Amino acid sequence: MKENDAVGLSSLIFNIVHGSTVDGWGVRTTVFLKGCPLRCLWCCNPEGQKKYAELKYTADDCNGCGNCVPACPKKAISMTPGRDAKALIDRELCDNCMICADSCYVGALASFSKQYTVNELFSEIERDQGYFGEDGGVTVGGGEATLYPDFTLALIEKCRKAYIHTALDTCGYVTTETGMKCLEEADLVLYDVKGLDPDTHVRGTGVSNELILKNLRYRDSLGKEIIIRLPLIPGYTDSRENIAREAELISGLKSVKRVDIIPFHKYAEIKYRQLGWPLPYVFGEDFPEAREKSVLEVFLKAGINAQIGG
Amino acid sequence: MSNNYKERIGRLRNHMVTKPSVSVIRGKAWTDSYKETEGREPFFRQALALKKTLETVPVLLDDDELLAGRITEFWRGSMLLPEINIQFLETEMDDIAVRPRCTFEPIPGDRQKVVWEMLDYWRDKNLHMMWQNKLPAYMLEHEYSGLIGGATFCDNGHYLTHVSADYPKLLRVGLDGIRKEIEDEIAKLDLRVPEDFEKLQFLNAALISNRAAADFSLRYSKLASEQAEQTNDPVRKEELLELSRICAKVPMRPANTFYEAIQSIVTAWTVINIEGQGNGLCFGRVDQYLYPYYKKEKAAGTLTDDFAVALIAMLYIKTNGVVNVYNRFTSNIFTGWPQTMNVNVGGIDKNGRDAVNELSYLFVEADMDVRLTQNDIVVRVETKTPSSFVIRCIEVAKALRGKVKFMSDNTILQQLMHDGYKLDDARDYVITGCSTVNVPGRSLDDPGALLNMPLLLEMALNDGKRRRDGAQLGPHTGDARTFKSYDDIMEAFRIQCETLFRIAVPMRSSDRFMYGKYRPVLFHSCLFTGPIQKGRDMWDDGSRYGRLSFSPSGVPNVGDSLAAIKKVVFEDGALTMNGLIDALEANFEGHEKALKLLSDAPKYGNDIDYVDYIVDDVLMMCVDIITPMMCAGKAKATVSPAALSANVSLGLDVSALPDGRKAFLPLAEGGVSPYQGRNVSGPVATYRSVAKLDHVKLTNGSIFNMRFSPKDLDSVQKIKKFEQMLRMFLEEGGFFVQYNIVDTETLRAAQKNPEQYKDLLVRVATYSAYFVELGEDLQEDIINRLAQEVS
Numbered sequence A: 001m002k003e004n005d006a007v008g009l010s011s012l013i014f015n016i017v018h019g020s021t022v023d024g025w026g027v028r029t030t031v032f033l034k035g036c037p038l039r040c041l042w043c044c045n046p047e048g049q050k051k052y053a054e055l056k057y058t059a060d061d062c063n064g065c066g067n068c069v070p071a072c073p074k075k076a077i078s079m080t081p082g083r084d085a086k087a088l089i090d091r092e093l094c095d096n097c098m099i100c101a102d103s104c105y106v107g108a109l110a111s112f113s114k115q116y117t118v119n120e121l122f123s124e125i126e127r128d129q130g131y132f133g134e135d136g137g138v139t140v141g142g143g144e145a146t147l148y149p150d151f152t153l154a155l156i157e158k159c160r161k162a163y164i165h166t167a168l169d170t171c172g173y174v175t176t177e178t179g180m181k182c183l184e185e186a187d188l189v190l191y192d193v194k195g196l197d198p199d200t201h202v203r204g205t206g207v208s209n210e211l212i213l214k215n216l217r218y219r220d221s222l223g224k225e226i227i228i229r230l231p232l233i234p235g236y237t238d239s240r241e242n243i244a245r246e247a248e249l250i251s252g253l254k255s256v257k258r259v260d261i262i263p264f265h266k267y268a269e270i271k272y273r274q275l276g277w278p279l280p281y282v283f284g285e286d287f288p289e290a291r292e293k294s295v296l297e298v299f300l301k302a303g304i305n306a307q308i309g310g
Numbered sequence B: 001m002s003n004n005y006k007e008r009i010g011r012l013r014n015h016m017v018t019k020p021s022v023s024v025i026r027g028k029a030w031t032d033s034y035k036e037t038e039g040r041e042p043f044f045r046q047a048l049a050l051k052k053t054l055e056t057v058p059v060l061l062d063d064d065e066l067l068a069g070r071i072t073e074f075w076r077g078s079m080l081l082p083e084i085n086i087q088f089l090e091t092e093m094d095d096i097a098v099r100p101r102c103t104f105e106p107i108p109g110d111r112q113k114v115v116w117e118m119l120d121y122w123r124d125k126n127l128h129m130m131w132q133n134k135l136p137a138y139m140l141e142h143e144y145s146g147l148i149g150g151a152t153f154c155d156n157g158h159y160l161t162h163v164s165a166d167y168p169k170l171l172r173v174g175l176d177g178i179r180k181e182i183e184d185e186i187a188k189l190d191l192r193v194p195e196d197f198e199k200l201q202f203l204n205a206a207l208i209s210n211r212a213a214a215d216f217s218l219r220y221s222k223l224a225s226e227q228a229e230q231t232n233d234p235v236r237k238e239e240l241l242e243l244s245r246i247c248a249k250v251p252m253r254p255a256n257t258f259y260e261a262i263q264s265i266v267t268a269w270t271v272i273n274i275e276g277q278g279n280g281l282c283f284g285r286v287d288q289y290l291y292p293y294y295k296k297e298k299a300a301g302t303l304t305d306d307f308a309v310a311l312i313a314m315l316y317i318k319t320n321g322v323v324n325v326y327n328r329f330t331s332n333i334f335t336g337w338p339q340t341m342n343v344n345v346g347g348i349d350k351n352g353r354d355a356v357n358e359l360s361y362l363f364v365e366a367d368m369d370v371r372l373t374q375n376d377i378v379v380r381v382e383t384k385t386p387s388s389f390v391i392r393c394i395e396v397a398k399a400l401r402g403k404v405k406f407m408s409d410n411t412i413l414q415q416l417m418h419d420g421y422k423l424d425d426a427r428d429y430v431i432t433g434c435s436t437v438n439v440p441g442r443s444l445d446d447p448g449a450l451l452n453m454p455l456l457l458e459m460a461l462n463d464g465k466r467r468r469d470g471a472q473l474g475p476h477t478g479d480a481r482t483f484k485s486y487d488d489i490m491e492a493f494r495i496q497c498e499t500l501f502r503i504a505v506p507m508r509s510s511d512r513f514m515y516g517k518y519r520p521v522l523f524h525s526c527l528f529t530g531p532i533q534k535g536r537d538m539w540d541d542g543s544r545y546g547r548l549s550f551s552p553s554g555v556p557n558v559g560d561s562l563a564a565i566k567k568v569v570f571e572d573g574a575l576t577m578n579g580l581i582d583a584l585e586a587n588f589e590g591h592e593k594a595l596k597l598l599s600d601a602p603k604y605g606n607d608i609d610y611v612d613y614i615v616d617d618v619l620m621m622c623v624d625i626i627t628p629m630m631c632a633g634k635a636k637a638t639v640s641p642a643a644l645s646a647n648v649s650l651g652l653d654v655s656a657l658p659d660g661r662k663a664f665l666p667l668a669e670g671g672v673s674p675y676q677g678r679n680v681s682g683p684v685a686t687y688r689s690v691a692k693l694d695h696v697k698l699t700n701g702s703i704f705n706m707r708f709s710p711k712d713l714d715s716v717q718k719i720k721k722f723e724q725m726l727r728m729f730l731e732e733g734g735f736f737v738q739y740n741i742v743d744t745e746t747l748r749a750a751q752k753n754p755e756q757y758k759d760l761l762v763r764v765a766t767y768s769a770y771f772v773e774l775g776e777d778l779q780e781d782i783i784n785r786l787a788q789e790v791s
Helices: A003-008 A099-103 A118-126 A149-161 A177-185 A198-205 A210-221 A240-251 A269-275 A289-301 B006-015 B025-036 B042-056 B109-122 B127-134 B167-188 B194-230 B234-249 B258-276 B291-300 B305-319 B328-333 B358-369 B387-399 B409-418 B423-427 B453-460 B486-518 B538-542 B555-571 B577-585 B592-600 B609-626 B646-651 B683-691 B716-731 B744-752 B776-790
Strands: A010-020 A028-033 A055-057 A077-079 A087-089 A109-111 A114-117 A137-142 A165-170 A188-192 A226-232 A256-263 A306-308 B341-346 B375-381 B404-408 B430-432 B436-438 B443-452 B545-553 B635-639 B705-708 B736-741 B761-764 B767-770
Touching: A010 A118, A010 A149, A010 B683, A028 A118, A055 A087, A055 A269, A099 A109, A114 A118, A118 A149, A137 A149, A149 A165, A149 A177, A165 A177, A177 A210, A188 A210, A210 A226, A226 A289, A240 A289, A256 A289, A289 A306, B006 B305, B006 B358, B025 B042, B025 B109, B042 B194, B042 B258, B127 B486, B167 B194, B167 B258, B194 B234, B194 B258, B234 B258, B258 B291, B258 B305, B291 B358, B305 B358, B305 B375, B328 B646, B341 B358, B341 B430, B358 B375, B358 B387, B375 B387, B375 B716, B387 B404, B387 B716, B387 B736, B404 B409, B404 B716, B409 B423, B409 B436, B409 B716, B436 B443, B443 B453, B443 B486, B443 B538, B443 B635, B443 B646, B453 B486, B453 B555, B453 B646, B486 B538, B486 B545, B486 B555, B486 B609, B486 B635, B545 B609, B545 B646, B555 B577, B555 B592, B555 B609, B577 B592, B609 B635, B646 B776, B683 B705, B683 B716, B716 B736, B744 B776
Parallel strands: A028 A137, A137 A165, A165 A188, A188 A226, A226 A256, A256 A306, B341 B375, B375 B404, B443 B545, B545 B635, B705 B736
Antiparallel strands: A010 A028, A010 A114, A055 A109, A077 A087, B404 B736, B430 B436, B761 B767
């Protein structure tokens, strides 16, 4: 790809963390691209699912001024009655034009994301290079970065030229040729495995795991580093049988350097509210710590380098 | 620590977790002596007062103690220094037991009577009064104006004795060697020369102080041998006899063992405190000057690490016995009694070689069982410093919830060279107090005034008036509504700053002058290079180097504010000057749009050059105005951004700011820490913003606090990554960083049940304090900051 092309490419980014210690080796700058082909019921970054800008509404911050009501061209906003009036957004009518955000002076209405070109994003990453040390670098995640294959590939190549270690944090559901190229090119891939039972996988994520597992084996065959991430979701991925099968699968892979077991957590609740989405029913559950440990044991016994948390 | 002394250390440290009491013994003895020396010159009066006091204060040894030397009769107590200023007790005698911060046990009636006798004697002759009488009215009105916080003349102490005596020399030659030096100097005098005649007065008085300190040590030697006779415990008897032998030997003669060396320092330190107590008395580079004793004895098999650590722990515990009773105003600035008695470890030696040794580790480890507030650990980090050492210090910082300061040798050496220090001296630097750079035995680098920078900006936008009450505190710099450019604002701001700084610098400098001329500290002076040769008190141009630093507070708020004005008003044109001033006057009520525009402007702490450079511009403006000025005792004026715990109290004077901060809320804490909750881009972005400032020109240091959750340090890998980021920051131009590692749940629980959390340490400003002693507003400030950063 020519340098000039990369300049023009842009993508929606919903977060950048300078100095992450959990997204791969070393100290990393992690960028989150907006848009994902999966719809996991337990998604902890729901604002990363849709590929377009979305309105973030923080009801606690709303002061009830009502400025947004006339500002909305779609008439999607009304005020709740009473003294503690709050804006009420009809998400059916809202087309995420963000005009209301300009009228909201308390920051209760805002966009979840910002557009970046490859060059803009690269300059955010490049600044941190001194802090990466020997093994750190950039982690491109989301959402799902390979939904923007040209952008992500251009970013990976640009970083590589600058000797910045690249990691791709992926769900593995990669359907495009350029997307596969990203999977090949990244120095490290953080690869999510969300259960091996095909039916349960469809129920939990909305897609089949066939392509995901195929792509995993392909990346593995390249001999380039992989960290497997296993979310532990009650009722979906935490059965003894599934864990045993995952351990067996991973034992047969040659490029997996570590397995990170990610116990289910509820930190995303506020984001569901800000999106105006109902809370997924799995949020009612808690994951007992003792179970985490026993899952970890399974992997350690199989001789796999595993840990709890990223 | 697997230590045979663990239980004793535990008992001793627990004595310190208590509300402090006020002791009147030192103050009374000092007063009695002054009554007997009317008409004599200050050198003699001070020396005689020290002598009388050291003869009078009780000598006490607890069964668990291995080190001798108490400051007061209480485990944790404050002396009174009425010759400096305790006159606030005339109105606050009872208040100190009930006020919101820094409360003491009530002073009982019989002791109150003694205090009143002191108050009566000193009313018209305490140093504060003498100082006030010398100052012109335009300076004096700033004593409590709110613009110069902490610039006020200190209560009850030598303000900030942020220095490190030449302990290595004391260990080498002893007080006897120093006495010989004084006698040799006297022998050289030619009394036909007027200066020599004055020198003689200093040197004669120095001899009195020197002798008094030796006699004080002998009192402890006697006490230990008496207790040895009385005890039935053969082990304790042995210990007491050894302690008695040591106190008869040091600090008078050179130390030969590790135990002797530590006791020698403790005795000298105790005398220094009694003579002229102040914050920040530093033990220097303990891992360097004690190492030869340690090494020799380890090789000979006469010292175990267990015993060495026990002595270090007991030294740490001892420092916690000293607090200083301040008036209510000052207790808001130095909340939590920050005595900051630092030890310094690590760094490089005078040949530029890595100086970390086994003792460096022991001094860090020893605090694991102490966990009190006053003894601070300063870790010098140079490129050559081994990672294993830095990582161990991070682990200890985590365990102690942050109580370790990490310093950049690279930056500090540049600072010292910039200020004209010799390379060998520079490499021997220590950090005293919060963040002051000093050279042990050779420099008197002291912090001066806090400068309320956001208030100065407010005045620049309000024709020199404080918005809160309309008081005309500064010159008329025009109606900000008519300002046409960013330069107009900067010029008005510069004029406000320059006008105040020209008052603040001589005001604080005059304070240093007063100590040097009227309350000389002869014992302490003789532990520095210079005073004996010059025949002058250390504070009166006695030492080799001297600096007095001025601390702009709240500069991150000013930088954020100026960036917001520059962008929103003058670049985007989204707000007029009229609109801005209206919004500020209304504290943003009804001006939500303006608030939003201003809040959305770039904020310091996110690695955004636009605003980070403005923060630096403001600091460099302070440097340009302040550093050409000279202070008393030939001290250089320098700039060191800091706010201590005054970010809350200074904020009470400041109305709404253009950065979106509403009226009377706290200002940015630390000195260069981003405003609470505004650094939202990850730790690397925060480090980079701070490292971008020109720390080389902020030569007496700056304060930068970061908060982490214990989760950020819960694995070996994360600790390694933490170390990598820390080192990059220190190598990239950072000066100093320290961490607060606590979670909000713990703090909330401590607020609800203070009794159960009496020993919960938190970082306040640059020192540690007990959370439950902080007062509600400061507690809330800490919890809010933490909550924002974790979410």
